[in-house]
Amino acid sequence: MKIAISGLGRMGGQIVQKLVESGHEVIAHNRSRGPINEATKLGAIAAYEKSEVVSAFGDQPVVLWIMIPAEAIDNELDKWLSILPKDSIIVDGGNSDYRGDKARSDKTTASGSVLLDIGTSGGVWGYKNGFSMMVGGDKSAYDKITPVLDTLGKPNGGHQYFSTSGSGHYVKMVHNAIEYGMMESLAEGYRILKDGPYADLDLASAGDIWQQSSVVTSWLNDLTRQALHENPTLDGIEGVVAESGEARWTLETAQELGIPLPAIQTSFDVRLASQKGDTSFTTKLLAAMRNKFGGHSLDGK
Numbered sequence: 001m002k003i004a005i006s007g008l009g010r011m012g013g014q015i016v017q018k019l020v021e022s023g024h025e026v027i028a029h030n031r032s033r034g035p036i037n038e039a040t041k042l043g044a045i046a047a048y049e050k051s052e053v054v055s056a057f058g059d060q061p062v063v064l065w066i067m068i069p070a071e072a073i074d075n076e077l078d079k080w081l082s083i084l085p086k087d088s089i090i091v092d093g094g095n096s097d098y099r100g101d102k103a104r105s106d107k108t109t110a111s112g113s114v115l116l117d118i119g120t121s122g123g124v125w126g127y128k129n130g131f132s133m134m135v136g137g138d139k140s141a142y143d144k145i146t147p148v149l150d151t152l153g154k155p156n157g158g159h160q161y162f163s164t165s166g167s168g169h170y171v172k173m174v175h176n177a178i179e180y181g182m183m184e185s186l187a188e189g190y191r192i193l194k195d196g197p198y199a200d201l202d203l204a205s206a207g208d209i210w211q212q213s214s215v216v217t218s219w220l221n222d223l224t225r226q227a228l229h230e231n232p233t234l235d236g237i238e239g240v241v242a243e244s245g246e247a248r249w250t251l252e253t254a255q256e257l258g259i260p261l262p263a264i265q266t267s268f269d270v271r272l273a274s275q276k277g278d279t280s281f282t283t284k285l286l287a288a289m290r291n292k293f294g295g296h297s298l299d300g301k
Contacts, residue, residue, distance in 0.1 A: 001025070001147045002060075004053045005044075006076075007067035007094070008035035010295050011120065014127035015067065015093075015152060017042050022151040027056045054083055061087040061113070063145060067120075070096045070245060077104055077115075086112030089141045093120045097249055098136075098173055101166035105137060114141040117165060118149075119172020122157060123294040130157025134175070136168030173253075176246035177264045179220075184267035186216075186224055187285040194281055204228040223292035224285065234288060239279030240300025241271040241286045275300065 004027040005016050013035060019026050020043040028039035029047040040046045047053040054062060062084050068076060073096050080090065090108060092101075092115060101117045108115035116137035122129060131152045135142050142149075142161045149159040162171055193201050207225025210216050231237070247268045254261045274283040290296040 001063070001145070002057065003027070003063045003065060003145070003148055004029060004047065004056065005039075005065045005067065006030065006050075006053070006080075008039055009067065010124055011093075011122070011126060011131075012067035013039065014124070015065065015131075016044050018127050018154075019148065019151055020044055022154075024148065024151065027053055029053050050079065050083055054085065057085075059085075061085055061089070063089045063091075063148075065091040065093050065148075067093045070094055074100070074104065077108070081108060081111045081113070084111070084113055088113040089116065089145060090114065091116045091118050091145070092169075093118045093133075095119070095172065095176070095244065095246055096169055097245070098166040098169035099249070099253075101136070101169055105165035114138045115165070116141055116145070117168040118159075119168045119170075119175070121172065121175060125293065126152070126157070130154050132157045133159040134168045134171040135159060135161045136163055136170070137165045173246045173249055176244070177250035177261070180243075180247045180267040180271070181263040182218070182220055183286055183289050184263075184270060184282075186220060187282040187289070190224065190228070190285055191280065191282045202232075204232060220289065220293070224289055227285070227288040227292055231288070234281065234284040237284040237287050237298050238300065239274055239281075239283035239287060241274045241283050241290070242296065242300050243268060243271045 002025040005012055006029040008028060008030040016026050016028055016039045026044040027047045028036050028044040030036050033048060036046050036048060045056060047056060073092055090113060105115045116135060119134040120131050122131040133149055153159055162168055190203050193203055193206055204225050207221060207228060211222055211225060247264060251261060251265055287298050291298050
């Protein structure tokens with residue numbers, strides 16, 4: 001299937017590679033030229049300008065996957081809608097706020113095209129393990145791009161259609177908020193092992209045995225124990241932990257609905273406090289986890 005990918009960051013670049021290697025015709029577009037040049041080495045077709053993306057599809061509608069930060073999506077979408085032919089399919093694969101998706105979808109529909117919101121999880125491991133994709137928007141458009149999603153989900157990922165516009169990003173938003181709580185619990189647990197009554201406990205060994213069919217066996221624990229094997233005392237990690245927005249949006253939504261989320265709220269507050277200097281072994285381990293699954297900076301950026 002022919003598809004253009006715009007935004008060749010950590011995940012966008014992996015999406016290009018995974019699709020090209022599976023025989024899809026991929027047009028690679030990015031704000032800067034370097035990542036495009038790298039994509040062409042993998043077999044993608046270069047598109048240094050947006051107009052070149054449109055030209056690559058000839059007289060056919062464009063299938064475009066946008067993989068950019070949430071704060072940039074509105075401006076970029078407007079630019080694309082000004083040049084895309086009617087009946088194009090646009091995928092917002094980033095972590096956009098679901099509360100703006102309906103307006104973006106309506107605007108896209110008014111231009112004669114369709115917008116899908118696809119919350120995409122998998123981090124820097126998506127290329128190897130497969131991406132987990134949560135889809136909202138027009139069902140017929142989802143059906144049309146299923147071959148692409150099937151490829152991106154291999155070998156252990158997958159995709160699921162949920163409902164109308166915004167539902168994919170909503171499910172992904174809640175997923176990320178859950179992630180905050182799970183990470184916080186693991187980090188707190190390892191900290192009390194470290195600072196508890198048994199001074200000689202090997203934290204990585206505890207993680208190893210927890211990973212052997214225990215109730216807390218998980219990918220997050222697996223990555224955590226790897227980090228502890230590599231750097232048992234987390235030397236060089238300041239412990240400042242970034243928050244990317246999704247937990248904040250979840251908490252705002254929960255407040256509007258009158259639903260208490262104490263675990264997610266606490267995990268969110270710990271991150272904010274770390275940015276003001278309240279750091280500990282717990283927050284250092286949170287930073288190490290984020291680096292492991294998403295390639296995020298260890299300094300909290």
